[in-house]
Amino acid sequence: MAFLNIVRRRLGFLVLVVFGVSVVTFVISHMIPGDPARLIAGPHASNAVVANIRHQLGLDLPLWQQYLHYANDLLHGNLGVSIRTGRPVAQDIATFLPATLELVVVALLFAVLAGVPLGVASAVWRDRPIDHVSRALAVTGISAPAFWLGLILIAVFYGQLGWFPGGGRISSILVPPPRITGFYLVDSLLEGNWADFVSSARHIALPAITLGFVNIGIIARQIRSAMLDQLQEDYVRTARASGLSRARVILGHALPNALIPSVTVLGLTFGDLLYGAVLTETIFAWPGMGDYVVASIQALDFPAVMGFTIVVSFAYVLVNLAVDLAYLALDPRITEVG
Amino acid sequence: MAAVESLSNPRARLRLDWGYLAYRLRRSPLTVVGLLMIVGVLLAVFIVPLFLSINPDKIDLAARLAAPSWQHWFGTDEVGRDIFTRVLYGGRISIGVGFFVVFVSAGSGVIIGALAGVIGRWVDTVVMRIMDVIMSVPSLVLTLALAAALGPSLWNAMLAIALVRIPAYVRLVRGQTLTLRESGYVKAARVFGANPWQLMRWHIAANALPPIIVQATLDVGNAILMASALSFIGLGAQPPTAEWGAMVATGRNYILDQWWYSGFPGAAILFTAVAFNFLGDGLRDLIDPKQKVR
Numbered sequence: 001m002a003f004l005n006i007v008r009r010r011l012g013f014l015v016l017v018v019f020g021v022s023v024v025t026f027v028i029s030h031m032i033p034g035d036p037a038r039l040i041a042g043p044h045a046s047n048a049v050v051a052n053i054r055h056q057l058g059l060d061l062p063l064w065q066q067y068l069h070y071a072n073d074l075l076h077g078n079l080g081v082s083i084r085t086g087r088p089v090a091q092d093i094a095t096f097l098p099a100t101l102e103l104v105v106v107a108l109l110f111a112v113l114a115g116v117p118l119g120v121a122s123a124v125w126r127d128r129p130i131d132h133v134s135r136a137l138a139v140t141g142i143s144a145p146a147f148w149l150g151l152i153l154i155a156v157f158y159g160q161l162g163w164f165p166g167g168g169r170i171s172s173i174l175v176p177p178p179r180i181t182g183f184y185l186v187d188s189l190l191e192g193n194w195a196d197f198v199s200s201a202r203h204i205a206l207p208a209i210t211l212g213f214v215n216i217g218i219i220a221r222q223i224r225s226a227m228l229d230q231l232q233e234d235y236v237r238t239a240r241a242s243g244l245s246r247a248r249v250i251l252g253h254a255l256p257n258a259l260i261p262s263v264t265v266l267g268l269t270f271g272d273l274l275y276g277a278v279l280t281e282t283i284f285a286w287p288g289m290g291d292y293v294v295a296s297i298q299a300l301d302f303p304a305v306m307g308f309t310i311v312v313s314f315a316y317v318l319v320n321l322a323v324d325l326a327y328l329a330l331d332p333r334i335t336e337v338g
Numbered sequence: 339m340a341a342v343e344s345l346s347n348p349r350a351r352l353r354l355d356w357g358y359l360a361y362r363l364r365r366s367p368l369t370v371v372g373l374l375m376i377v378g379v380l381l382a383v384f385i386v387p388l389f390l391s392i393n394p395d396k397i398d399l400a401a402r403l404a405a406p407s408w409q410h411w412f413g414t415d416e417v418g419r420d421i422f423t424r425v426l427y428g429g430r431i432s433i434g435v436g437f438f439v440v441f442v443s444a445g446s447g448v449i450i451g452a453l454a455g456v457i458g459r460w461v462d463t464v465v466m467r468i469m470d471v472i473m474s475v476p477s478l479v480l481t482l483a484l485a486a487a488l489g490p491s492l493w494n495a496m497l498a499i500a501l502v503r504i505p506a507y508v509r510l511v512r513g514q515t516l517t518l519r520e521s522g523y524v525k526a527a528r529v530f531g532a533n534p535w536q537l538m539r540w541h542i543a544a545n546a547l548p549p550i551i552v553q554a555t556l557d558v559g560n561a562i563l564m565a566s567a568l569s570f571i572g573l574g575a576q577p578p579t580a581e582w583g584a585m586v587a588t589g590r591n592y593i594l595d596q597w598w599y600s601g602f603p604g605a606a607i608l609f610t611a612v613a614f615n616f617l618g619d620g621l622r623d624l625i626d627p628k629q630k631v632r
Contacts, residue, residue: 020471028487143611148604159594275476313475
């Protein structure tokens with residue numbers, strides 16, 4: 001029952017957030033200096049033409065009516081038309097979303113695969129060198145400007161060593177795999193196209209490392225703190241006393257329990273990565289939503305920017321909801337999520 | 339511990355137990371490192387240029403894109419400007435932005451949060467729901483949208499960053515206020531006729547201060563990072579202004595052959611952000627004795 005109550009309350013909050021975000025983006029759209037109608041009509045259009053476009057866009061209506069139109073459009077999945085590409089924003093975002101998701105998932109995998117062992121090690125060898133390294137890495141991670149880190153990786157691993165390509169999603173001489181999931185790594189395997197898979201993997205490596213690096217330390221610190229809690233528990237001592245090996249107790253008993261409270265951090269990480277992708281994608285010319293939104297910002301394409309804001313905020317809230325629910329499902333003792 | 343206790347008595351002057359402080363600092367060397375790094379950066383950025391006779395905007399086409407050398411420690415850019423000098427001058431902008439953003443967001447956040455907590459009732463509910471909504475939008479995305487709407491300039495970027503950071507302080511201070519409001523001595527002060535403003539100034543401000551200082555320290559680093567990111571995508575300081583993010587952005591075109599152009603300004607961002615994060619992290623452990631030194 002508690003579960004359903006929480007779901008209901010969180011869905012209520014979701015509605016509030018979506019409403020709030022729509023108000024925020026609406027307000028921001030109206031703060032834009034300059035007249036969108038003038039922008040569309042071009043610099044040489046007569047005043048009559050501009051007035052006509054204003055009327056077509058509904059810009060001559062009272063503000064609250066404009067908001068109702070806007071909210072109505074949103075509810076129908078209509079995010080407006082991009083000024084830069086001339087296509088509906090929702091369609092553009094659907095085109096670019098899979099590339100971003102693929103990058104985010106690989107980056108998350110990288111951060112978890114590096115962060116969890118590091119966290120376990122620094123809990124087990126607490127206050128030893130490995131612990132200090134993990135702490136320093138955590139601080140460096142959150143302090144490193146991702147755009148700069150990406151450039152350095154390109155300079156070293158593409159420019160100097162030539163190990164990895166310097167940008168893009170797949171080699172330009174290859175034909176991308178047919179769109180099944182939208183993930184090149186998955187689609188190329190489904191198609192059995194080994195060359196495509198290798199090329200995609202080589203292309204995703206540097207951007208995923210850049211994006212995931214920020215979070216290695218955060219995950220490591222969380223795992224460390226949860227592990228320290230677990231290692232003090234009676235069951236750990238009992239297990240050791242009954243003759244189980246240290247490694248067995250740490251990896252088989254303490255770690256699974258330490259992972260449960262860390263699920264929340266994973267969810268937050270996912271959200272971080274989603275918008276961290278904005279900068280990483282620009283550096284690596286990764287054809288995803290981030291690359292799209294930066295190009296839109298530079299072209300003063302506000303429908304596209306606001307559409308992106310709404311989609312990402314919505315995704316962020318949904319991911320957090322999913323994480324909270326997973327948390328509840330994993331640990332039945334919990335009846336309340338902060 | 340002693341430093342914290344003296345804070346709970348607002349009239350007492352902050353007395354430091356140096357021996358205890360030294361003991362705590364020995365246990366967290368990174369705090370000291372962070373502090374030293376910050377002092378170093380501030381000296382380099384604000385004091386050293388006073389003794390240098392080089393102009394950050396001085397063009398020397400004969401020395402275009404020169405590699406680091408004794409003459410140009412960090413090399414030169416595409417019109418022969420000395421990158422070392424530009425990094426020093428750029429730091430004035432980047433660090434200035436960091437402090438300004440924190441000053442504005444912490445200042446307004448503290449006032450809003452304390453008022454919400456002291457007044458309570460529907461004011462509290464409305465304020466907190468608004469803050470919840472702002473916080474549920476990923477901060478970089480909201481900052482991007484705001485900065486884009488305001489138009490590309492350093493001033494607008496600062497405003498956008500500051501606005502988005504307010505809710506964190508509101509939440510922090512309001513939480514503290516609610517706890518403190520119920521404590522015996524605050525109730526006593528109210529019985530003796532202190533008005534909300536006095537309560538806020540005497541008791542709540544003094545006790546909520548330590549966590550705010552921690553948050554603010556961490557935020558200086560974050561704000562510097564965020565501002566440089568905005569400059570990098572063209573929404574902050576505009577070239578040819580010497581600003582770290584903008585310099586990395588221009589240097590990007592030369593990254594394969596002239597790594598120093600983007601390399602050093604970016605390293606300066608990293609160094610400064612690490613410094614503030616070390617210090618903030620260490621301060622958090624210092625002022626919160628309940629949280630065991632792990």
